Amino acid sequence: MSNELEPLADPGLPEHIHRKADTDPIAAKRAERQVAVLFSLSAVGTLLFIFSYFFVDQDQFIFIPVMGSTNAHQLGIGIGMAMSLLFIGFGAVHWAKTLMPDQEVIAYRHEMRSEDSDREDFVKAAKAGAETAGLGRRPLIKRALAAAAGLAGLPAILLLRDLGPLPGNALNETSWKSGTRLVTDPGDRPIKASDLEVGGVAQVMPELPVGQKRTLENIAKDAVLLIRLRPTEFQLDAERLSWTHEGIIAFSKICSHMGCAVALYEQTTKHLLCPCHQSTFDVTRAAKVIFGPAARPLPQLAITVDSEGYLIAKQPFTEAVGPSFWERKS
Amino acid sequence: MKFISKYRKHKFAAPLLLLFALTGLGLTFSVASATEAPKAVDAAARSTLIEEGQQIFLKGCSSCHGLNGEGAAIAPSLIGVGAASVDFQVATGRMPMQDMSQQAMRKAPVYNEEEVAALAAYVASLAPGPRAYTNEEIEWERDGNTAEGGELFRNNCAMCHNFAGQGGALTQGKYAPSVMGVEPRHIYEAMITGPQAMPVFSDKIITPEEKLSIIKWIKAAETEPNLGGAALGRVGPVTEGLLIWTLGLGLLIGIAVWLTAKAR
Numbered sequence: 001m002s003n004e005l006e007p008l009a010d011p012g013l014p015e016h017i018h019r020k021a022d023t024d025p026i027a028a029k030r031a032e033r034q035v036a037v038l039f040s041l042s043a044v045g046t047l048l049f050i051f052s053y054f055f056v057d058q059d060q061f062i063f064i065p066v067m068g069s070t071n072a073h074q075l076g077i078g079i080g081m082a083m084s085l086l087f088i089g090f091g092a093v094h095w096a097k098t099l100m101p102d103q104e105v106i107a108y109r110h111e112m113r114s115e116d117s118d119r120e121d122f123v124k125a126a127k128a129g130a131e132t133a134g135l136g137r138r139p140l141i142k143r144a145l146a147a148a149a150g151l152a153g154l155p156a157i158l159l160l161r162d163l164g165p166l167p168g169n170a171l172n173e174t175s176w177k178s179g180t181r182l183v184t185d186p187g188d189r190p191i192k193a194s195d196l197e198v199g200g201v202a203q204v205m206p207e208l209p210v211g212q213k214r215t216l217e218n219i220a221k222d223a224v225l226l227i228r229l230r231p232t233e234f235q236l237d238a239e240r241l242s243w244t245h246e247g248i249i250a251f252s253k254i255c256s257h258m259g260c261a262v263a264l265y266e267q268t269t270k271h272l273l274c275p276c277h278q279s280t281f282d283v284t285r286a287a288k289v290i291f292g293p294a295a296r297p298l299p300q301l302a303i304t305v306d307s308e309g310y311l312i313a314k315q316p317f318t319e320a321v322g323p324s325f326w327e328r329k330s
Numbered sequence: 331m332k333f334i335s336k337y338r339k340h341k342f343a344a345p346l347l348l349l350f351a352l353t354g355l356g357l358t359f360s361v362a363s364a365t366e367a368p369k370a371v372d373a374a375a376r377s378t379l380i381e382e383g384q385q386i387f388l389k390g391c392s393s394c395h396g397l398n399g400e401g402a403a404i405a406p407s408l409i410g411v412g413a414a415s416v417d418f419q420v421a422t423g424r425m426p427m428q429d430m431s432q433q434a435m436r437k438a439p440v441y442n443e444e445e446v447a448a449l450a451a452y453v454a455s456l457a458p459g460p461r462a463y464t465n466e467e468i469e470w471e472r473d474g475n476t477a478e479g480g481e482l483f484r485n486n487c488a489m490c491h492n493f494a495g496q497g498g499a500l501t502q503g504k505y506a507p508s509v510m511g512v513e514p515r516h517i518y519e520a521m522i523t524g525p526q527a528m529p530v531f532s533d534k535i536i537t538p539e540e541k542l543s544i545i546k547w548i549k550a551a552e553t554e555p556n557l558g559g560a561a562l563g564r565v566g567p568v569t570e571g572l573l574i575w576t577l578g579l580g581l582l583i584g585i586a587v588w589l590t591a592k593a594r
Contacts, residue, residue, distance in 0.1 A: 019593050061555045069555040078559060097593040184535060186481050195534030199524050202535040203485050227529070263489040266500055266527040273501065275489050280501060291501075 013104070021098045031098035038091030045083025052076025172320045172329065174206075174221045176301060181207035182226065182250070182311040190310040191226070193246050199267045202226040203253070206313070221321055223253035224301055225263055226311070229270065233284050240286050243302035245311065250301040251287050252321040255279060257294040259323045272298070295324065383452025386445055390426055399456050404430065411523065412459020413450035418519040421446045422512070432503035433526060436512075460522045468514040473539055474546030482544050486531060494564040495551050500527055510552050514545050 021028040052073055060072040135142055181190045185205040196202055204224045208214060231247040243249075255262045255274045262281065264273035271290070272281040279292030287298040299321050302314035320328055337343060388397065394405035401407030408415075419425040423437035441449065450462050484493065490506035492498045497508035504527050509517065521541055524530035536544070562569040 021593075067556060067560040070559065071555065071557050074558050093589060185485060186478075187537075187540070189534075191535070195532060197530045197532045200530035200532050200535065261489065264500065264506075265529050266504065267524055267529045268504075268527045269501065271501060275498070 016102075016104060019098065019102060022102055028099065031094070035091050035095040035099070038087050038094060042084050042087035042091065045080045045085075045087060047080075049077055049080030049084060052080055170217075171322070171325055171327070174317055174321060175208075175218050176206050176222065176224075176313045176316050178313065178315050179306070180313045181306070182224070182303065182313070183207045185223070192309050193248060193305060193311060194309075196226060196228040196248055198228050198230055198247065200228050201263075201265050203263065204250070220259075221254065223261060224250050225253045225265070225272070226250050226303075227265060227272075227283055229283065233270065235285050240300060243300055243314065245303050245305060248303065248311070249283065250303045251281075251283075251298040252301065252317065254298075254322040255294060256296040256298060257292070257323060262298060379448050379451045380455050382445075383448035383450070383455075386441065386449050387452055390440070391449075394427075399453060408453050408456065410457040410459050411453065413454040413462035414460035414519040415523045415525065416450040416453045417446060417462035418516050418523060418525055420449055422516055424525070433505060436507060460519070463515045463518055465513055465515045468518050468542065468545065470514055470542040470545040470549065474542040474544075476543070476546050476550050478540065479543030479545070479547030479550075482536065482540055483547050486536065487544065490528070492565060494554075495548055496564050498565075509548050512548075514549075517545050517548060518542075 021031045052075075056073045056076050058071075058073045061069045062072045062075070064070050064075070130136070182204040183190050183206070185203045188205070188207070190207065191202060191204065202225075204226050205214065205219070206222050206224075226248055227250075228248045231244075234241060234244065234247075234249070236244070251262075251272070253261050253263055255276065257274065257277055257279050260274050260276035262272055262274040262279070264275055265271075265283070266273070270283045272283050272287065273279070274281075274292065274294065277293050279294035280290050281287040281294070281298055282290050286300055289295070289297060299317050299319050301317060303311055304314045306312045387395075387399070391399075391408075394402060395408050396402050396405075399408035401409075419434070420441055421439055421443070423439040424434035426440055427434045428437065439446070447462075453459075454461070483491075483495070487495075487509075490498055490500065491509050492506075495509040497506050499505050506528070518541055520528060521531045521536065521544070522533070531541075533541075562573060
């Protein structure tokens with residue numbers, strides 16, 4: 001039968017070719033020197049580390065091309081440690097590859113299971129140990145030990161409590177109330193409508209009652225950006241238009257995507273950008289998302305002026321500011 | 331003369347002759363125009379600043395901004411932008427624009443200080459606007475506060491100009507330029523006029539003292555040395571990541587190849 005396949009013959013192991021250093025003593029000597037040089041470089045690196053740590057002033061700056069003015073203390077420590085570790089490795093690998101034995105050896109596998117006699121001996125020894133310790137004869141110790149060991153595990157579970165408490169309604173609320181004045185951030189000065197020019201912006205925070213301090217949690221939710229446009233540039237419905245004041249419109253600065261501070265305002269295009277993922281919001285159309293991963297427009301804060309002419313919030317935010325969360329209502 | 335006639339039919343003779351002729355023409359022209367320049371200044375000395383500014387404007391700016399600075403489809407109106415805008419745009423070389431791209435960029439200024447002052451005086455005469463400043467008026471070293479400036483910069487400027495003032499990208503080819511190495515008066519004028527895509531930061535929102543603090547912080551950031559090795563442009567994770575993914579991983583791959591290569 002001509003089309004019957006012949007089994008392939010076992011080709012065996014390829015012929016072992018010895019390295020140059022195995023046969024040529026001059027090459028072996030050269031390899032030896034190379035390894036020694038690599039290890040010596042590591043030693044030099046360690047010495048550089050120690051020298052930089054103790055003797056280079058922490059305020060010493062040197063000029064390095066490309067990098068510019070650089071702290072010599074840190075640079076010496078870093079280069080020293082890198083040399084110290086890298087060249088030990090390079091030397092060891094070079095040594096193993098050029099000079100260490102080159103024979104191919106076969107390592108046989110053994111069965112993992114222990115001999116039956118060894119297993120029996122272990123059980124005997126364990127039982128004898130328990131007998132000598134008197135666990136069976138002294139139940140009081142046995143129970144006390146069980147109680148102690150059981151309780152010792154409890155703190156690990158109790159610590160899970162720090163994952164809470166649940167935020168409750170905190171994610172839906174901000175410090176903005178009806179009548180809260182808008183103040184500059186930083187500076188805390190109340191703002192009049194006339195303070196803002198067309199094309200101007202202001203970073204604002206809600207005014208705090210006297211003596212109260214602003215917490216990081218509040219800053220993260222309350223930050224608002226004020227932008228002044230020409231009133232004719234808005235393309236808003238009647239309700240949203242009534243939330244603006246003489247062309248001044250206010251949006252939450254917290255991105256509805258991941259909560260970065262959205263404040264790259266392009267005066268020419270009236271676009272508001274988030275620096276993190278380039279979500280782009282159109283200010284003239286109530287911060288409608290026109291590009292990027294954000295799913296919702298930025299919440300708009302309704303503003304008006306009080307009897308003294310300062311800008312105030314007309315009402316709290318009507319939706320939660322910032323990114324999505326499970327319990328979010330809208 | 332024998333030397334020249336010997337080579338007159340050489341294949342490089344004609345191009346070389348042309349090169350000499352053009353160089354000669356160029357030199358003559360530059361010498362001629364150089365001798366003309368002082369005359370223009372003399373003429374300026376006779377007329378008022380505004381009239382001189384109008385002459386410069388008509389020659390250099392009116393083709394885009396209109397004969398009376400009223401603006402056109404390709405350039406905004408200059409009525410009411412004030413001397414501060416002119417000083418910022420012209421003295422930093424942004425105007426006149428090199429090409430009609432998305433953004434006018436900072437380059438070597440085309441007009442000298444006197445010409446900028448004249449232009450500014452003319453544009454300011456069209457309608458009132460913010461006035462120009464001199465570097466001496468901007469007393470940032472005396473009245474600024476670096477720490478306060480840093481807080482203001484992070485809150486108002488860092489989102490576009492980067493946390494270290496290195497600048498950053500905006501949409502459709504526009505960008506916020508680096509604020510390193512900018513003259514104090516230009517930083518100040520940019521804040522009060524809001525050039526190009528930048529919004530206006532009026533004196534009630536960021537007071538003049540606070541503006542000086544911002545300038546002081548920028549000047550401190552300019553001279554800030556690198557505390558921990560290469561700064562990689564001070565733009566944060568982008569260049570750091572690029573370096574790790576290319577140089578770092580490249581090094582690891584190289585070592586892996588070396589480890590498994592058979593020694594000879």
